[in-house]
Amino acid sequence: MSAELAEVRDPETELEPTGDGKKAPREIVVRFNSVTKRFGAKVAVDNVSLRIKKGAIYGLIGPNGAGKTTSFSMMAGYLAPTQGDVEILGHAPTNVDGLRGRLGVLPQDALLPGADRVGEFLVHMARLQGMPKAKAEESARAALEEVEGKEWWMLRCSTLSHGMSKRVALAQALLGEPEVILLDEPTAGLDPKVAYEVRQIIKRRRGKTTVVISSHNLQELEEICTAAAVLDRGRLVASGAMSELTAASSEVRIEIQPPLGASSPYKGENLPLAAIQQVVGVSGAQYDEIAREILIAFERSKTDAETVIGASLWILLQERTRISSVGKGRGLEQRVMDLTE
Amino acid sequence: MSIATEVGLIAGRELRRNLRSIKGIILAVLALLGTGATTIVVDWIQKKIRQEMQAEHGLTADQLNEARKQILVKALGEDQGNYFASLPELLMAIFQVTVWLGPLLIALLCFDGLPSDVQHRGVRFWTLRAHRGSFYAGKAFGSWLTVSIVTLAMNVLVWVVAGARGSAPFGTCLSWGFRLWLYSLPISAAWCGLATLVSSLTRSPIVSLLITFASFFLLWFVGFAIAGVTDNEVLGYLYPNSYDRLLMSVKAGKMMTGLGLCAVYAVGTTLVGTWLFARRDV
Numbered sequence: 268m269s270a271e272l273a274e275v276r277d278p279e280t281e282l283e284p285t286g287d288g289k290k291a292p293r294e295i296v297v298r299f300n301s302v303t304k305r306f307g308a309k310v311a312v313d314n315v316s317l318r319i320k321k322g323a324i325y326g327l328i329g330p331n332g333a334g335k336t337t338s339f340s341m342m343a344g345y346l347a348p349t350q351g352d353v354e355i356l357g358h359a360p361t362n363v364d365g366l367r368g369r370l371g372v373l374p375q376d377a378l379l380p381g382a383d384r385v386g387e388f389l390v391h392m393a394r395l396q397g398m399p400k401a402k403a404e405e406s407a408r409a410a411l412e413e414v415e416g417k418e419w420w421m422l423r424c425s426t427l428s429h430g431m432s433k434r435v436a437l438a439q440a441l442l443g444e445p446e447v448i449l450l451d452e453p454t455a456g457l458d459p460k461v462a463y464e465v466r467q468i469i470k471r472r473r474g475k476t477t478v479v480i481s482s483h484n485l486q487e488l489e490e491i492c493t494a495a496a497v498l499d500r501g502r503l504v505a506s507g508a509m510s511e512l513t514a515a516s517s518e519v520r521i522e523i524q525p526p527l528g529a530s531s532p533y534k535g536e537n538l539p540l541a542a543i544q545q546v547v548g549v550s551g552a553q554y555d556e557i558a559r560e561i562l563i564a565f566e567r568s569k570t571d572a573e574t575v576i577g578a579s580l581w582i583l584l585q586e587r588t589r590i591s592s593v594g595k596g597r598g599l600e601q602r603v604m605d606l607t608e
Numbered sequence: 609m610s611i612a613t614e615v616g617l618i619a620g621r622e623l624r625r626n627l628r629s630i631k632g633i634i635l636a637v638l639a640l641l642g643t644g645a646t647t648i649v650v651d652w653i654q655k656k657i658r659q660e661m662q663a664e665h666g667l668t669a670d671q672l673n674e675a676r677k678q679i680l681v682k683a684l685g686e687d688q689g690n691y692f693a694s695l696p697e698l699l700m701a702i703f704q705v706t707v708w709l710g711p712l713l714i715a716l717l718c719f720d721g722l723p724s725d726v727q728h729r730g731v732r733f734w735t736l737r738a739h740r741g742s743f744y745a746g747k748a749f750g751s752w753l754t755v756s757i758v759t760l761a762m763n764v765l766v767w768v769v770a771g772a773r774g775s776a777p778f779g780t781c782l783s784w785g786f787r788l789w790l791y792s793l794p795i796s797a798a799w800c801g802l803a804t805l806v807s808s809l810t811r812s813p814i815v816s817l818l819i820t821f822a823s824f825f826l827l828w829f830v831g832f833a834i835a836g837v838t839d840n841e842v843l844g845y846l847y848p849n850s851y852d853r854l855l856m857s858v859k860a861g862k863m864m865t866g867l868g869l870c871a872v873y874a875v876g877t878t879l880v881g882t883w884l885f886a887r888r889d890v
Contacts, residue, residue, distance in 0.1 A: 345732055346889045363739050367609065372736055377729035382629055383621075391621055395737035397609045439733060 294321035296447055296477045297342060302351035304337050311337040313501040314351070319494070322474045326488035326495035326509075327481040328599070330607055333498040336375070339451050339481040343372045355447055368396040371440035375451035375481075378432075381425030385411065385435050388424060392439045410438040413468060430457050437465065447477045454487060466491055489513065489599035499607040515596030519563040519575050521583065522591040532559050539582050546570075546578040559591075614742035615749060618734070622750025626717060627757070635716055636758050642709075643702070643762040647769045650701045654775075687858045695784050696776035702766045703788040706759060707849055710792065711799050713758065715820045718751040718803035720813035722885075727811045731890050741882035748804040748878050755796045763789040791855045794870030798848040799824075801877035808881050848873055 297319035304312040312334040319325045327335045340346040341353050344360030358365035380388060389407035390400070398406060411417050414434035419427070427435060433456065440448055453469070454462035469478055469491050482488055488495060489509065496506035510516040525532050535554040543552040543563060548570025552563045561583075565575045572595045583590060596602070626632040662672055673693075681689030692700075722744065725731040734743050767785040771778035806823045807816035831847025834840070844850050854866025 340889075343732070344735060347887075361735075361740075363735075363737065364609075367737060370736055372732070374729060374732040377732040379733075380625070380725075380730055382625055391617065392733060392737060394617055395609075395614065395734070436733075 295319065296321045296356050297325075297479060298354040299338070299341075300351050300354070302338075302341060302348045302353055304334075304341060304346060305349045310501050312341070312348075312498075315498070315501075315503045316351075317496055317503065317506060319477060319479060321477055323494050324469060324473055324478045324480065324492045326492040327479065327498065328485065328488060328495050328603055329498035332500065333607070334501040335481045335498055336451065337501075338498065339449060339479070342479065343370075343374065343449050345374075368398075368443050369446045371442065371445035371448045373437050373440040373448075373450045373453055375455070377436070379424035379427070379435060381423065383424050384420070385416070385422050385424060385427070386420035389435070389439055389442065393442050396443050398443065406443050407438075410441045411435070413441060414438045415464060430461050433457060434461070434465070437468070441468070445476070447479070448472070450478060450480045450482075452482055453480060454482070454484060462487075485600045485603055495599075497603055497606050504606045505602075509599070510596070513596035513599050513602050516567045516572065517565060518596050519565070519572055519579065520594045520597070521561045521563070521576075521579060522593075523559055523561065523583070524589040524591050526587070526589060532556055533588075538588065539586050542582045543579050546575060546582075549575060549579075552579075611739065611742055614738045615746045618738060618743055618746025619750035619753060622721065622747055623753045623757075626721075626750065626754040631720075632717065632754065635713065636761065639713060639758055639762055640765055643706075643765050644769060646705055647698065647702055647766050648773075650705075651698050651770065651773050651775050654697050654701070691858045694780065696770060696780060698770050698775045699766065699781065699784050699788055703792070703852075706762060707792055707795060707852055710755070710759070710796055711803075711824050711849070714751070714755055714796060714799045714803050715817065715824060717754055717758075718748075718800060719807045719817040719820050721747045721751055722804065722808045723811055723813045723816045726808075726890060727813065729890070735890055740886040740888075744804070744808065744882045744885045745878055748801055748881070751804060752797050752800040752874075755800060756793055759792055759796065760789055791852060794855060794867055794874075795848050795851055798851070798870045798873035798877075801874035801881075802827075802848075805877040805881040808885060845869060 295318045297317065299315050299317035302312055302315050303310065315334070315338065317338075327338060329335050337346060341348050342355065342360060347361070353360055355366060355370055360366070360370075383391070386404075386407060389411060390403045393403035393406045394400065396403075408417065408420070411420065414437050416431060416434050416438065419431060419435065424432065424435065433453075437450075437453060440450065450469070454465050457465060466487060469480070472478055473491075473493065480488065480492065492509050494506070494508045495512055497504050497512070505512060508516075523533060523538075533554070533556070535556065538554055538561065540552045540554060540561070543549060543561070546565075548565045548567075550564045550566055552561060554561050561579075563575055563579055565572075576593055576595075580590065580593070597605075627636070658669070658672060661667065662669065667675065676697075677689065677693040679689075680692050683689065684692065722731075725734075731743065738746070763785050767778075767781040770776055770781045770785075775781075776784075802823065803820050806820045807813075810816045810819065827847050828849075831844055831850065835843035835847070835850075848870065851866040851869050854862050854869070857863050857866070
């Protein structure tokens with residue numbers, strides 16, 4: 268196949284700070300090399316390069332038409348890039364033999380085969396992954412149990428509700444514990460309880476399995492992802508660790524309320540902003556009167572968020588400032604809004 | 609995992625899917641009812657003709673059989689005529705009906721095998737686990753297996769009806785019936801290959817049904833109607849149903865030519881379809 272790499276390459280490594288001043292190699296398991304995808308004259312993905320490290324839970328973020336689904340589809344091998352190349356575990360995504368059983372995918376809008384029974388479908392999928400019949404059935408039952416659907420084994424796929432279908436599709440992606448799992452909108456259309464359970468399934472794989480999630484649900488991504496890429500109009504506008512994207516490692520937000528009995532909010536000059544700026548590592552402190560929020564920026568090479576929060580709260584409480592909430596960074600939603608405006 | 613295992617798993621699933629689907633069950637029931645009814649009608653007509661001929665020419669049944677054998681030898685040659693002499697007329701007539709209606713059954717069974725999976729993106733569950741070519745070939749092979757099983761069931765029904773009505777000894781019905789079913793297999797393989805290729809060119813099952821019918825009609829028109837009118841033997845080879853004469857020949861060379869032509873159709877269309885499918889976005 269033309270899109271396939273001619274030979275299998277060892278997964279490449281990059282040096283990664285380990286926290287103790289040393290650097291250790293960390294595998295890159297998903298790689299986009301200057302990838303472009305055109306549909307006729309329309310450029311859906313424009314020269315995107317990405318590196319996703321082993322064990323990451325990685326979000327693909329962006330508004331409608333940003334190129335998330337197209338990027339996801341190229342990762343899963345559904346679409347071939349017009350230019351550039353995509354590698355999963357050192358293989359082209361269409362290299363079935365190289366990725367068999369190592370890559371699991373939950374496509375967003377693929378219909379399960381209606382006439383198949385759930386168990387039969389999962390066993391068939393597991394057998395195509397190279398498992399013998401007994402192992403395939405065992406694996407299928409385990410995957411179905413993980414999505415809390417073990418009693419659905421004999422149901423026909425056509426009789427499943429949307430949420431049940433989604434979980435069966437998720438079970439097929441989890442079959443055989445693949446090294447990389449790609450999930451397209453894994454909780455879309457699910458009720459909050461089931462969505463929570465799906466998030467727990469994903470979280471349980473943190474550090475063990477590389478999970479790539481394409482989703483519109485930014486709160487969910489912020490909660491479960493360790494890193495993300497933000498796409499806008501086909502271009503990569505930001506990527507990195509979630510704490511970097513949300514500035515959680517360089518910003519602290521403190522929401523405050525007016526003093527008891529006061530109707531108007533604080534004025535900036537009444538707050539001990541100068542004292543906060545004196546805290547070691549803090550590079551700036553501003554008050555947003557509309558949001559009633561103090562935004563504290565700090566240099567992460569000199570301090571960390573927890574130290575800044577502790578010191579700032581101490582100063583504010585001494586002034587009897589009423590504090591509603593404390594947060595690190597701006598929140599992914601705000602960050603994405605800023606990046607994709 | 610070998611390609612053969614992939615194809616086998618996908619073909620097996622396709623076979624189960626076809627035989628369990630409402631469409632598959634309805635087609636199988638219609639095919640069996642149609643075959644049963646046709647067998648009874650054809651048998652009745654043939655018996656009536658034989659009785660009239662016997663009465664008209666004052667012949668016994670054995671003399672009529674001998675006359676038929678002489679006609680066959682004169683028309684087809686010594687070896688071929690003798691070979692066909694023991695073939696019950698009823699089975700031959702039903703075989704012709706089966707071969708000629710086969711493309712209709714195949715078009716109706718095969719038209720949505722691939723397009724519906726592509727349209728509803730169910731194919732995405734498979735593309736990670738099986739080569740595109742295996743998926744395509746498995747679908748085509750599974751369709752052929754389905755058609756083969758349905759036509760076997762039709763044949764068994766004919767053997768039973770023919771045997772029960774005394775049209776021929778049961779042993780003769782079984783022996784010739786099985787051979788006739790075997791003759792039909794390469795022809796149906798050619799049609800299945802073609803139907804899978806044509807239907808795979810579109811994502812919409814209804815469009816694929818229409819273009820499958822259109823392409824089959826075109827083949828009939830060029831390879832049978834025009835070839836017959838112009839007496840063009842080469843054009844005749846375009847139409848897979850015309851290979852029955854080759855396949856049923858007692859001459860090994862002719863039979864191998866028939867088999868080869870069916871194989872070219874079945875394998876050629878599958879290779880082309882595989883090549884195209886492997887390059888498509890799904």
